[in-house]
Amino acid sequence: MSFPFELNGAEPGAVQLARVLGGYGHFTAMQVRDGRVRGLDLHLTRLATSTSLLFGGELDLSLVRGYVRKLVAGQGALSVRVLIASRSSEEAPVMEPEILVRTGPPHEHVADPIRLRSVRYQRDLPEVKHTGTFGLVHHSRQAVLAGYDDAVFIDHSGHLSEASIWNLGFLEGDTVVWPEAAVLPGITYLLLKERLGAAGVAQVTRPVHPRELPGFDAVFLTNSETVGRPVASVDGVALRNDPAAARLLAEAYESVPWEEI
Numbered sequence: 497m498s499f500p501f502e503l504n505g506a507e508p509g510a511v512q513l514a515r516v517l518g519g520y521g522h523f524t525a526m527q528v529r530d531g532r533v534r535g536l537d538l539h540l541t542r543l544a545t546s547t548s549l550l551f552g553g554e555l556d557l558s559l560v561r562g563y564v565r566k567l568v569a570g571q572g573a574l575s576v577r578v579l580i581a582s583r584s585s586e587e588a589p590v591m592e593p594e595i596l597v598r599t600g601p602p603h604e605h606v607a608d609p610i611r612l613r614s615v616r617y618q619r620d621l622p623e624v625k626h627t628g629t630f631g632l633v634h635h636s637r638q639a640v641l642a643g644y645d646d647a648v649f650i651d652h653s654g655h656l657s658e659a660s661i662w663n664l665g666f667l668e669g670d671t672v673v674w675p676e677a678a679v680l681p682g683i684t685y686l687l688l689k690e691r692l693g694a695a696g697v698a699q700v701t702r703p704v705h706p707r708e709l710p711g712f713d714a715v716f717l718t719n720s721e722t723v724g725r726p727v728a729s730v731d732g733v734a735l736r737n738d739p740a741a742a743r744l745l746a747e748a749y750e751s752v753p754w755e756e757i
Contacts, residue, residue, distance in 0.1 A: 521581030522546040532754035551591040573602035603721040609728035613639040662717035691748040714741035
């Protein structure tokens with residue numbers, strides 16, 4: 497099965513595509529089911545905010561929705577990535593945003609525990625889901641080559657922040673703990689915080705030092721494809737995996753309504 501992609505609503509030529517994929521841009525990734533998305537407003541807000549920050553201009557969100565709606569029509573389950581880039585001069589005060597929509601096979605939740613290796617690293621502009629992924633790929637690859645599954649990051653203050661493509665969270669008794677650090681606020685992370693709060697689940701955001709990890713009842717990762725993947729170990733130190741964490745996060749996420757694109 498082929499998965500189409502379009503630039504500004506049309507099939508791009510090779511030169512157009514190469515210019516847009518040149519490296520300076522940002523994106524959002526979502527799981528689409530029958531033309532619907534969880535957290536659509538958050539995805540659109542992310543795109544608009546990052547466009548203003550990186551390009552100095554506004555993004556026409558009605559165009560974004562129209563382009564995505566066109567590609568997902570009648571397709572059932574898909575993964576969709578919306579990339580905002582520009583072929584304008586990087587010296588221009590306002591760079592004209594261009595919209596690349598890519599579709600791919602759907603991804604479902606992965607429940608297998610994951611083994612992480614810690615590394616001192618912090619992304620540039622961590623609040624933006626940008627295309628500067630060299631550091632993420634490099635540290636993830638090095639972790640895999642060393643016998644782990646992925647990398648988890650420790651920031652300049654020595655505290656845990658996020659993982660390569662994941663937000664990081666912890667369960668401490670009946671309380672969900674989120675790391676206080678400069679991280680990308682993932683859409684699933686934001687949805688979980690909102691739905692857990694609505695359900696009356698206690699949450700705190702505070703600095704988390706690596707030495708605290710064995711004391712948590714569960715450590716988990718979350719992103720657009722996975723809700724609460726358990727962390728089995730960090731740097732070879734086995735961690736607890738209370739099944740209550742997976743149930744809590746799954747129930748919270750399942751309560752998020754689907755939105756029509």
